[in-house]
Amino acid sequence: MPFQPDYDVHADRRPYTLAGRSEDGRRVGALVLHGFMGSPLSSRPLAHYLNDRGLFVHCPLLPGHGSYPGALRGASRRSWLAEAEEGFRLAREQCDDLFLIGHSMGNVLAAHVALKFGGVRGVAMLAPVIDVPDPRLRYVKYARFFMPWYYPHKSKRESMQHLVRERVLDFDPTIDFDSPEFQAQLPHVSRVPISGMHEMVSTIEQGRKLWPRLDVPVRIHAGEDDTAAPPDNARQIYALLPGKDKELTVYPRVGHELMRPFEPIHATVWESIATFIETHVTTPQPAKM
Template sequence: MPFQPTYDVPAERRAYTLPASEPTEPGHRIGVLILHGFMGSPLSSRPLAEHLNQHGLFVHCPLLPGHGHYPDKLAGAGRRAWLAEAEEAYHVVRSHSDEIFTIGHSMGNILAAHVALKFGGVRGMAMLAPICDVPDRRLRLVRYARFFLPWYYPHKSKRESMQQLVRERVLDFDPTIDFDDPAFQATLPVLSRVPLSGMHEMVSTIEHGRTLWPRLDVPVRIYAGEDDHAAPPANAQQIFAVLPGKDKQLTIYPHAGHELMRPFEPAHEAVWASILNFICSG
């Protein structure tokens, strides 16, 4: 059964399924499985999905357990549940298509690699901002810290990139919020806190990914942003280097960040066009 959140998830952040908009003969139906990343949601890929759907593709994106709301909901969620949800979503796409492509964002690429290796039949993979190592080495310590520190408060970080990430995530959830309003700032510790247990599961998922990349022999297109602080392009370069297949390409976009597929990112037009060409010409 697909994940059913016990907390309120805004409609735009829920899982979505876009049936093929153009009839296709059996044997030629193409399905696309999209998997979002850590602290993300289906919201981030919906415009890209609608673009692909307009070209006759079936597209499905699940909501990963613990996601779709503020990060405190990650408490109790973890790698096994995320992998199980990716497997469930794979079967949804398989039941509606003859050829499957995957699109992963950040940690979602690891889930996509997992289903590709476990079930086979994946025709190609588009990787957006893939990650193979933690952006901050201190994150490796959460496996120990989680036993005596339940929460991480990123808004207290002295790193400007982390403070910016908090602002982006909050405004992404609710663009109407006045982030600098003192009344809202008073609520920020609760809204932005991340359970260390969830962070540990994220780190464990990244470690799991490093066991998958050397075995992932399928056509791959990798897209990375030069200014991505969450998944610096060195991640994409390392993954590209260990992929065993010959049909692989890596593109790093200058002055681009982590959300390569979203309309507010100027690089998105080139990314969308490349992904569509990869799928439809593959």
């Protein structure tokens, strides 16, 4: 059964399924898998763009996601993999040709289901990860035993302060972030469970075992200014992929959310993904006379 959150999730962050239409006797679709602390919200506009072209599109909600990061407490890597598998089975039933679209950590989940189930026509990767952006994250496997929460708003790194503000306002744009009232709430709404960070790191580590086995057509899109998944991640993954049908594009002056409408490059990324799918659809066989 699909994951059913026991915490509040706004409607636009819930899973979505967009029915497609048959083209020349083939049903074509995409399974979209979001990343750590993300949600289906980030890919909805892209999904509607692809759906307008006739594609079936499905995006599940990973356990612990869709709300403030505190909901990640108790979520596990296994539950994320299980939800990706559930989403794959749902999409597979609706499609003759199935493509995968992953964002950030979601690319590891995409590689997992592609290798476990097979039959994937191609994978479009957005801001993929092969290592953590901060080496200190490698120690969360120890810190989780004595430090339950990480408070990113206390970080002295400007990039982290910017990320906290960005994530909070993305969750609720009406918030007056700098008001004294909200600043008093900030430690609670922005805190991240160390256990969830450990599961994220473990997922990324699992991906390093998958990339050398992922022999399907792949298109990788990354931003040169991405601090969450620096572009060297994409370059390393590209080098590890064994297939010949692979391409890597790194966009200058672009960050982590390269497929979202507020990022000017999004139109180019959307068109590239659509073209990739359209050129890798199975050619229908002529009927025998």
